[in-house]
Amino acid sequence: MSRSTTRAAARRAARPPIRAALAVAAVTAAVVGLGVAPGGTAFASSAGSVGTAGSAGSAGVPAATRAALDPALVAGTGATVGFTEQEAEKAATDGTVIGPSTAAYTLPAEASGRSAVSLKPGQYVEFTLPSAANAINVRYSIPDAPDGGGITAPLDVTVNGKSRTTMTLTSQYAWLYNQYPFSNDPNAGLLQPDWWITECSCVPDQTTPAPVITTPFRPNHFYDEQRLLLGRTYKAGDKIRLAVPAGSDASATVIDLMDSQLVAPPKVDLIAANVLAFGADPTGRRDSADAIDRAIAFAQRTHLKVYIPPGTYQVNRHIIVDNVTIEGAGSWYTVIKGHQVTLSTPAPDGSIHTGVGFYGKDASVGGSTNVHLSGFAIEGDVRERIDTDQVNGIGGALSNSTIDGLYIQHTKVGMWFDGPMTNLRITNNTIVDQIADGINFHTGVTDSVVSNNFVRNTGDDALAMWSEKTEDANDTFDHNTVQTPVLANGIAIYGGTDNTVSNNLIADPIREGSGIQVGSRFGSEAFTGHLWITGNTTVRAGTYELNWNIGLGAIWFYALEKNINADIEVTGDNFLDNTYDAIMLVTDFPVKDQYSITNVHFKDIKVDGTGTDVVSARTAGSATFQNVVARNVGAVGVNNCGSFNFTAAGSEFSLTDLGGNTGGGTTGPWLAPWELPNTITCDDRPTVVVPPAPSPW
CATH class of the missing domain: 2.160.20.10 (Single-stranded right-handed beta-helix, Pectin lyase-like)
Structure with a gap:
């Protein structure tokens, strides 16, 4: 079980405990705006980190990346996966590149590589497949509803200008606010008024006059992702365009990346306890939990495996x-x-x-x-x-x-x-x-x-x-x-x-x-x-x-x-x-x-x-x-x-x-x-110099 007591206590203790005895300069944090976009939806942006991408095709063929880097720079580390990652900011688009930025509570900071592409209705981002694929996964963010709870919005997917499919994006699983353990309500007041708040350098319920805490406060967890089987295999060099329809309810749709994959055919196991034989519903309309339990019990008695064939199975426990x-x-x-x-x-x-x-x-x-x-x-x-x-x-x-x-x-x-x-x-x-x-x-x-x-x-x-x-x-x-x-x-x-x-x-x-x-x-x-x-x-x-x-x-x-x-x-x-x-x-x-x-x-x-x-x-x-x-x-x-x-x-x-x-x-x-060994060289908050991008040694 995910324990709350010790973690919450630790976060409550996360007031400014590391204070140097020497005078320290004030740090000016990046200003984060959370405004109301057309349609009244909450959306985050970071000041001074927006640039417009080139015209369609100017980005050329976007390179496959790992962790938004040339794969050669991270060779030998991480998981070997069946998909290929491509960053939206390297793809062809008529949208706007946001970032790079590491400022917390902003869309670029939570994006892979600290940068993404923001699309208004009618705009697109287009990826060129680096290898054969029959499936994609899109990491995206769309605005929250004014009072929280999320919205849905369409995203059109076309391959080589045809074979259009429309994905329905959602922000129902994104957009948290406030202090730990967070809220879905963008208008909520402080959850923990007895905690230290950096924004006011105070403990609000011990401060007179009471500080003004602007809401939505500390928006985060902006992104979600969605998978799509394309219905056939496309070859390297084919172009997949993600376009926001003109009538979208999302004032902006942010695309972080696209993973493309050649998914193998479904596995079939004929010598197993098939859950369909025990009443499971592959359409997802009826709850299948009891049927899966019956299949498990049968498999335990007969020393068989349980097989769950293709389908969506509703299970609520x-x-x-x-x-x-x-x-x-x-x-x-x-x-x-x-x-x-x-x-x-x-x-x-x-x-x-x-x-x-x-x-x-x-x-x-x-x-x-x-x-x-x-x-x-x-x-x-x-x-x-x-x-x-x-x-x-x-x-x-x-x-x-x-x-x-x-x-x-x-x-x-x-x-x-x-x-x-x-x-x-x-x-x-x-x-x-x-x-x-x-x-x-x-x-x-x-x-x-x-x-x-x-x-x-x-x-x-x-x-x-x-x-x-x-x-x-x-x-x-x-x-x-x-x-x-x-x-x-x-x-x-x-x-x-x-x-x-x-x-x-x-x-x-x-x-x-x-x-x-x-x-x-x-x-x-x-x-x-x-x-x-x-x-x-x-x-x-x-x-x-x-x-x-x-x-x-x-x-x-x-x-x-x-x-x-x-x-x-x-x-x-x-x-x-x-x-x-x-x-x-x-x-x-x-x-x-x-x-x-x-x-x-x-x-x-x-x-x-x-x-x-x-x-x-x-x-x-x-x-x-x-x-x-x-x-x-x-x-x-x-x-x-x-x-x-x-x-x-x-x-x-x-x-x-x-x-x-x-x-x-x-x-x-x-x-x-x-x-060496222990000379004091203490600068509590040294000036930050943005390093250049990594390169081969």
Whole structure:
């Protein structure tokens, strides 16, 4: 279950805790406008970040990208997926390019590559297929309704000027507002008036006169995506045009990207318990949950698999799975789709809703084992964040099990596991448009692997190991791709022992988090044993922490509740186009003299572009550096504030140079000899220099 208590408490504590003892300059944040577009719909824009694209065809053939970069720059990292990504801002269009911008609460910041194309009614964006495809997926944003709840709007799809299909876009699953845990109401007042508000530099209910908080306040989670089978295969070079009809109710339709794919024919399994034989309805008109239960029971007795053939199956509750294999025809063909249902009375776990999901039994009764799920989609109906609700795509405890080839959209968390449990393999899944996390290993998940998954547009950590009460141990997150987590981190590790984060690609985190976090927070157990962070690439990470008014590192270590002193090896990672720092080590200011970060080792690291520093140290402790190569560094290489006591003996944080640390920027070598081991070089908010785009080494 997605726990609210510890996370809410942590966010409540996110007042400006890191305050330097020295005077600091005021930071002027990017101005964000949220106006009322024609028709009265709320829509976000960012000042000074709009440019008009060239005429139709001037963009030429848009290159396929990964994380909005040349794939060669991120080779060897992330998931191998069956689709090809193309950015709208590189396609032919008569619309307007918005961005690039990293300002939170704006459409460009939440776009892949921090840029997208805005289309008015009558305008288009046109992609040239880089390879054969029979299916597309469009990531888009359309305005919210004036009072929230979303609207629908058409988008015409034509191939080579004919074969037109009209997609119906929706903003019903987008557009959240306000403070955590957010609201669907753009006109709502502050949800937490006793929390620190950066916009007024105050705690509103303790401030006289009361501050004026403009609504809609902090709009976010703008984007959604929609898939479309084209009905036939088109060849490389064919042109797919996305056009907004002249009569659209959307004052603007923002297209972020298009994924194109050659989808294989549906899988057929004749030797299985076919759910149709047990009364399931592939048209989606009748609820099929009971029929699927009957098929599962029959398959368990006869030692058969359960097969769900092509179709859309309505399921409005949890399907409990144990000792069963359930296969679909493929995630494009077999869709399990449900409504969110309000419970007549709250469940014992605090849930007030239920919805579509496949759940193992609870760990308190032994959990489930030998469960194998593959080849179908789970499409939920979650439009608000209620942390006690069990409305996740996959849940419960699953040991000795596999989850492969699923597509999960519009649930609260794609997959949330409450251990203890062991030996789960999660592979080749796509998880998009979640209100909260993508995948979370919560409490005592051991010897499990998350590999080759694609996660985009989560409302909290995309991938997390959370060792609350019991350690996660011997787990691996490997070769996954994470894009545009709206809140928190791409990958977050909260305590645990002997875990590995390897060869992942993380791009475009938005706010209150960054690419990779190692954190002592949310009531997690201490880090023990080893933590290996190796071969990962972050892109356009190092975000701005609104509550602290400082930039974060693309990878950041955060000691909030305990020391971080396990053996942590950060080896062979690349940090590209960092908005602020590449590496940050930080302790919360109220506990800066209680906790420290030690025994962290950086080796064979490449840093290509920082808005500020290579390393920002805002804690006591130490770290070693070997063969850390940096270029295009915007500020001094090391910003060493220690724990802000500014002692005569120097900073409380020491950097050990093990050799091979080269490169830098306009200020000279990033790790200058005079900075070692603990020279105070503290600039609380250094001037940001936008780095150039990454390039081959």
